[in-house]
Amino acid sequence: MISVFKIKSAIKNKVKQRKMNDQNKDQFEIRKEKLESFQSKNIEAYPNSYNKKLDAAEALRKEEGESVKVAGRIMSKRVMGGSAFCHVKDSTGKIQFYIRKNKVGPEKYNFFKEIDIGDFVGVKGELFITNTGEKTVLAEDMKLLGKSLRPLPEKWHKLQDTETRYRKRYLDILVNNDSSLLFKLRSRTISRIRSILEDKNFIEVETPMLQPIPGGAVARPFKTHHNTFDTDLFLRIAPELYLKRLLVGGWDRVFEIGRNFRNEGISTTHNPEFTMLEVYSAYTDYRFMMELSRNIISGVGEMIKEAGYEASVDLTNGWQEKNIWELMSKYTGIEFDPGDSFDELNKKADKLDIPPGKDSPEKVADRIFSKYVEPELISPTLVTGYLSKFSPLAKSSPEDERIAERFEIFIGGQEIGNAYSEQNNPLIQREIFTRQLKEKTAEPDFSDITEIDSDYIEALEYGMPPASGLGIGIDRLIMLLTGAESIREVILFPMLKPLR
RNA sequence: GGGCCCGUAGCUCAGAUGGCAGAGCAACGCCCUUUUAAGGCGUGGGUCGAAGGUUCGAAACCUUCCGGGCUCACCA
Numbered sequence: 001m002i003s004v005f006k007i008k009s010a011i012k013n014k015v016k017q018r019k020m021n022d023q024n025k026d027q028f029e030i031r032k033e034k035l036e037s038f039q040s041k042n043i044e045a046y047p048n049s050y051n052k053k054l055d056a057a058e059a060l061r062k063e064e065g066e067s068v069k070v071a072g073r074i075m076s077k078r079v080m081g082g083s084a085f086c087h088v089k090d091s092t093g094k095i096q097f098y099i100r101k102n103k104v105g106p107e108k109y110n111f112f113k114e115i116d117i118g119d120f121v122g123v124k125g126e127l128f129i130t131n132t133g134e135k136t137v138l139a140e141d142m143k144l145l146g147k148s149l150r151p152l153p154e155k156w157h158k159l160q161d162t163e164t165r166y167r168k169r170y171l172d173i174l175v176n177n178d179s180s181l182l183f184k185l186r187s188r189t190i191s192r193i194r195s196i197l198e199d200k201n202f203i204e205v206e207t208p209m210l211q212p213i214p215g216g217a218v219a220r221p222f223k224t225h226h227n228t229f230d231t232d233l234f235l236r237i238a239p240e241l242y243l244k245r246l247l248v249g250g251w252d253r254v255f256e257i258g259r260n261f262r263n264e265g266i267s268t269t270h271n272p273e274f275t276m277l278e279v280y281s282a283y284t285d286y287r288f289m290m291e292l293s294r295n296i297i298s299g300v301g302e303m304i305k306e307a308g309y310e311a312s313v314d315l316t317n318g319w320q321e322k323n324i325w326e327l328m329s330k331y332t333g334i335e336f337d338p339g340d341s342f343d344e345l346n347k348k349a350d351k352l353d354i355p356p357g358k359d360s361p362e363k364v365a366d367r368i369f370s371k372y373v374e375p376e377l378i379s380p381t382l383v384t385g386y387l388s389k390f391s392p393l394a395k396s397s398p399e400d401e402r403i404a405e406r407f408e409i410f411i412g413g414q415e416i417g418n419a420y421s422e423q424n425n426p427l428i429q430r431e432i433f434t435r436q437l438k439e440k441t442a443e444p445d446f447s448d449i450t451e452i453d454s455d456y457i458e459a460l461e462y463g464m465p466p467a468s469g470l471g472i473g474i475d476r477l478i479m480l481l482t483g484a485e486s487i488r489e490v491i492l493f494p495m496l497k498p499l500r
Numbered sequence: 501g502g503g504c505c506c507g508u509a510g511c512u513c514a515g516a517u518g519g520c521a522g523a524g525c526a527a528c529g530c531c532c533u534u535u536u537a538a539g540g541c542g543u544g545g546g547u548c549g550a551a552g553g554u555u556c557g558a559a560a561c562c563u564u565c566c567g568g569g570c571u572c573a574c575c576a
């Protein structure tokens with residue numbers, strides 16, 4: 001039944017595809033014909049290289065009268081009979097060139113007229129200033145470096161359609177400067193985080209993304225299969241358990257920036273693959289990570305300022321530490337206590353218009369927190385007081401066994417990170433894993449998970465130093481820094497339904 | 501998965517109550533040697549997301565499907 005439907009729709013698509021091409025015919029076909037005519041005239045439309053001398057931005061810093069050689073994509077073309085102005089764009093910006101028939105001769109000029117917006121060209125010539133004051137290259141020669149067969153989005157309104165912007169991100173970053181800047185800022189942010197950690201003698205490592213038993217978080221994993229070993233593997237949901245194996249091996253300060261994969265819902269704050277920073281530091285507890293996360297986030301905040309951006313929230317000042325139970329009491333007006341039973345919690349939830357039900361108490365508390373407290377946590381807030389029983393990889397506080405040595409970072413009403421003192425007692429860890437497994441396998445979604453990661457427990461049995469760990473969601477951090485409304489705006493190629 | 505909204509030319513968008521599918525940019529032709537959203541004259545371009553239905557007549561109304569956005573739920 002399914003296959004019949006699929007075949008039908010596949011046929012429809014073939015037909016549609018052909019029609020799409022027909023629709024493009026005008027501009028696409030015309031450009032293809034130009035390409036063919038170039039080839040017949042022995043003009044190479046796709047040369048292998050070009051000896052570009054200067055980026056656009058560099059060329060613009062040169063003086064009037066100096067000779068420059070630049071290259072890029074033609075973004076605009078204004079022809080006035082025997083002369084024309086074009087803007088050429090490379091990764092550093094745009095520069096204008098001016099080409100004149102009586103300067104380059106009729107043959108070259110006519111060739112220039114064949115060149116389309118979107119084509120890559122190289123231009124050399126002297127700089128001059130136009131009547132309207134723009135530094136411009138007076139072309140002595142122009143070379144085609146790459147023919148474009150499809151028209152670019154419109155120059156004034158640019159590319160607006162959200163879906164097309166995500167699916168054809170190359171067009172988005174080409175014509176929408178804001179988008180291009182955002183992703184460059186993302187890159188710089190990650191590189192800044194890296195340098196902050198390296199300065200503190202953390203070393204960057206890479207751990208497996210293909211794991212036999214996905215651990216380090218609770219989430220539905222993606223499943224895959226390795227042919228040679230004929231074994232099922234999972235895409236990691238977190239690198240945590242591998243990074244802590246490195247602590248066992250004596251590497252005291254490690255971090256990883258990389259992709260995690262969670263087979264769950266997609267929303268404005270969730271992409272199935274997302275980038276996490278995880279940091280581990282031996283001989284420290286979660287207090288150390290409070291300091292470190294502040295260093296990282298305010299460091300990034302400073303960089304943003306230096307780059308001329310303004311983060312929507314002050315990331316340097318106003319940091320505070322708050323207890324989750326006090327926060328919940330404050331923002332709901334109902335007293336909450338870590339000792340609350342499931343029943344009591346449900347009753348309070350009911351008063352707050354939160355559906356109670358068969359869920360675990362953690363979920364109920366989390367719902368209350370998400371609805372009433374989270375949106376209020378605008379300036380950076382380190383939230384403590386999480387229950388040990390819902391922090392399976394964290395150590396409990398020596399003062400109160402019920403409470404984990406753990407905090408989460410909230411900024412701009414969003415969870416940005418999570419940190420705790422790491423559980424290094426192999427006996428306790430095994431017990432917790434075993435209990436978790438029983439609970440998990442009761443749910444159909446986790447039926448693939450049939451055993452605990454005893455390899456990890458074995459590592460712990462060799463002895464792991466006391467340590468603290470921190471995880472920061474990079475995508476959400478970037479959202480915060482740029483004020484992006486959706487995680488898709490900060491991921492170059494976000495997950496979309498494949499077009500059939 | 502539920503609710504609301506969107507899909508019209510390569511791009512950006514108009515098309516009240518059903519009556520011959522439009523504009524700007526881009527393209528093509530002509531004019532134009534300092535323009536910059538260049539300008540002037542002219543031309544071509546559409547299975548109105550898809551399929552059914554209602555109707556004398558559907559881009560518009562109804563149903564289903566496809567894709568997207570927001571939101572709730574699920575979920576860190």
